[in-house]
Amino acid sequence: MLPPPDDDPPPVLGTWPRVYGFVIVYLAALIGAFYAFTVHFAP
């Protein structure tokens, strides 16, 4: 079945669930990087 005409695919990664997955992985990576930053420069 064709998707509704107003629901275009995302410009990257093919499907919206993949884009959502990317955002969640990106957030986890950011928090991990900030945690490492905090630990490295802790007093």
Next chain:
Amino acid sequence: MRTFDWVVLFAWLIFLVSYGLWRGRDSSSVNQFLLAGKTMPWYAMGLSIMATQASAITFISTTGQSYTDGMRFVQFYFGLPLAMVVLSATAVPIFHRAKVYTAYEYLEHRFDAKTRALVTIVFLISRGLGAGLALAAPAIVLSVILGWPFRVTILIMGGLVVWFTTMGGIKAVTWADVQQMIVIMAALVLAAIIAVASLPRDISFLDAVHIAGAAGRLNAVTTHFDWNDRFNLWSGLIGGMFLALAYFGTDQSQVQRYLTGRSIAQSRLSLLFNATAKVPVQFFILFLGAMVFVFFVFVRPPLLFHPLEMEAVKARPEYNAIQQQFDHAFDARQQAARANDGAGFRAAQKELDAARLSAIQLAGDNDTNYIFLYFVTHYLPVGVVGLVVGVIFTAAMSAISGEINSLATVTVIDIYRRHFHPDAPDRHYLIASRLATAFWGVYAAAFASFAKGFGALIVAVNQVGSLFYGGMLGVFVLAFFVKRVGANGAFLGVLAGEAAIFAAAKFTKIAFLWYNVIGCVVVVAVGLAVSVVEKRPRQAPV
């Protein structure tokens, strides 16, 4: 500020207002005025959403928070990307396909008129208070920095906002936000470069970062759990996600932005842009505050950054002793920083904090919101000072214009058109929208002129929102995900949710981020309970 700074400030103000008016010149129908004719590209909506949220208070207060408390405030935003994903998958397509002007219109489709009316009233109260605070907060600080009377500052800001929002509608607001966001980020990057470049020659950038770390200012992630702690990983991820779900999913000031998108995909991209950009941007702003802290390790800061409070404290008999303690601690801290003596640095910092606390107690108010602007006005080059103060000024205007635009939309669509004048021609509603915009602008200015005396202003604004957002989020969760709950369950759920939030605020010390979770859970639980009771078969009369 010097003459050239004033020239830059006024040139920026004139440019931004003119640009917004030019962009919004064809707002000649209700659809154009309130939803930009649904023509907006994702990047304009995305930057506008960021600009509305990142008001002047953010830049003034966040850098100051980092200076005094470190970077842990960044955790407040950790739940935002998760919320954006949820909203992109749910609220965006639902609102678009329902072809609504406001989020609350959808509640009548799903439940009934009384639920829509109740949530509309909750929104008008919460956002009405928020709009006043969003105007008052930066006006208090800018009036001191610019040397203008507080009410004159309110009048100038409020007057410009009313004029350009009334004339140009959401198109003017959105496109002005795009310029605003680009210039403010450039100005903050410039401020960060100057802060680091102004350090003594023997202090490298990495040394500066180590000094900020030694002072506990780089505590970006704190993993311990405490209900009463406002900012830690868990309150940020869970409480922050609920707050962001409520703010971006149920607050018309945000929903209206992505309803202007030309398609569902464009609206989704605007939210996902914020999901990826917001946390790094906030991290950078807080890091700038930490670098300002390091700058003042080597350049003697005033005892208090608020110039008027400083003068008041100087007149007190305790002043000399406090100033001596502060000077001694400053010298010891600087020596410890140069000698790479971590223990000595922390001891001196403790003494310096104690001296500042004594002064703040004498003054009666903290000076967190003046730290960054003190740095800007005293140490940035001429012209850059005018630009930074100008963009902070217009950041305040941008946040307020978005808010009064959404308040006007809800007033006209959810109250006036729904209950008083349902079948008028388009031009009638356009005029009503312009009048409602002017009304809310005047109201915000009037409220703001009585709203002096908040501490860390950003927290105050978020706290007001958190008193109401949990209930609003709960009813939309019921609408989207719980088909069995009907109108009575939703209505009683909102009332119970709001009662629970106010009880939590009054009788417990639970941090405000958790109010959103509490309110939402209570609305859903009560909604489900009512639906069970309603569907129970009634006994036949004996």
